[in-house]
Amino acid sequence: MPLSRARAATAAGFLTQGLILLSLTTRLPDIQDKWGFSDVTLSLVLLMMVLLAGVGSVIAETLAKRRDSALLLRSGLLLIAVAVPVLCLAPAEGVFIAGMAGYGIGLGVVDASTNMQAVALEHRYGRPILPSFHGAWTLGGVFGALIGLATASASVEVNAVVGVLPLVVAFAPFLPRDHGPTELPEALAVPWRPIVLVGVAMVLFYMIDTGVQTWGPLFLDHTFTTPERYVALAALAYLLASGAVRLAGDGLVARFGAVLVLRVGALVGAASLAVVVFSPTWQVAVLGFALLGAGVAVVAPLSFSAAARIAGGPDGAGLEPAVRQARVDAVIARFNQFNYVGALLGSVMTGLVGQDSLRVGFAVPMVLVLGIIPLATAFVPKVAEVVSAPRPSAS
Structure with a gap:
């Protein structure tokens, strides 16, 4: 099978995940x-969904040692296809709640696979x-x-x-x-x-990303007298800026290096969250969300x-291709758990910190995002390995 077809299919999977998530989170005020x-009850429902997404990712990690990611991805997508109508038409x-639970598990399986x-x-x-795959997720989020x-003036059932x-x-x-064999030898420690x-x-x-997508529309709705049809602009502005930077991400990293791109992005992220926290109008808050998307897009x-790259080598070169891929798949599924820690x-x-004022809720990530600055050096060897890898022709 040509790689281009598989690449398009995987991009469609990313796009679908982003579209579904944003089409739901932008309707959270209506669901609420x-x-x-x-706000506290809604936070607990979202907590359940995120925890079950973590369970879905663990399921994917367990099955990845024996089943390929294509099967896992199909299964997760089918589960979401059932769960979304259930929660919308409940x-x-x-x-x-049952629909949200099913969606959470499917979300985790699809994220990982x-x-x-x-x-x-x-x-x-x-x-x-x-970056282009994550750009497809962002494009789906824009569509969502x-x-x-x-559908802002329509009932939630329409979604x-x-x-x-x-x-x-x-x-x-x-x-x-x-x-080939896909059982992972115990000696192959990661x-x-x-x-x-x-x-x-x-x-x-993901602390920032999920916070914006979940609470950004509610921030505009609760903090200002924002027209209902415009509350989704918080997530939309964030996603548009994020998508633009992701499309340029490979070139930016190649030209300026990962450390500089990540550190500047962290500074932009902190400054843009300050714009959101202290925004006098909803229009200024939307501008802040847009700048935030541009700052943290490539992380x-x-x-x-x-x-x-860490999971696949250096000993991975001597493994059977199927065994190497099984190990990488299992590691990626477990690594995806960091996603849900951030999502939590x-x-x-x-929502809990900002139950009295979402300005306070967004002030916390405004400070924590600066932690990316000292962590940026951890990306350099891995990015360098990928950039310097041989480039076989692929159609």
Whole structure:
């Protein structure tokens, strides 16, 4: 199968994940009103979803040792295709909670397996392509936010239709694992110490990313007299700026180096969150969210790429291709847990700390994002390895 088809299919998986998530989070004010949830109750529902996404990622890690990521991705997409209509059309609160639970597990499986597919393709191409995949996620998020804007005056039930997309994408031609033994020998220990340094930076990123997507629309809704049709602009502005920087990410890193790009991005992130926290109007807050997206955009793709390179070598070169890929897949699924630690901080802590004022909720990541500055050096060797890898032709 041509790599280009698998690459397009994986990009579609990323796009679907972003679209579904943002089409739901931009409707959180309406979901909150429909079920009469307080900010604390909504935070607890989101906590459940994030914890179950972590469970989904653990399931993916366990199965990755014996099953290829293509099968895992299809399964996760099908679960989401069922869960989204259930939570949108739920006739009772219990059914809504069940739908959110199913969506959380599917979210974790798809998060892990899309990144498994992406790092496998990056290895085949022999050059950095993770930013473009995460750019596809961002593009999907933009579409999801636009759906949120377009359906702002409609009932939440209308959003059930987005469940059709993961159903269709589940049958795309994803990259199969190489044939051969896939049981991981116990002796092949994974060097977790350097991976953890990269993972901490990813925690800080997802703390911000999830916080904006979850609470950004509510920040505009609760802090200002923002017209209802404009509350989704918080996430949309963030995603548009993030997507633009991700598309330019490979060139920026090649020209200025990962350390400088990440450190400048952290400073921009802190400054832009200050703009949000002290914004006098909702328009200024939207500008702050846009600057934030530009500042922190490249952290996640560089993190997954670095973790995959650590997991795949240097002893990985002597392994059976299927065994090497099984190890990388298992590591990526576990590394994805850093995503949910950050998501917990972003979606739950922001709401709990900011239950009286979301300005306070966003002040916490304004300080913590500066932690990326000392962690930036952990990315250099891994990015350098990817950039300097041989480039076999791929169509």
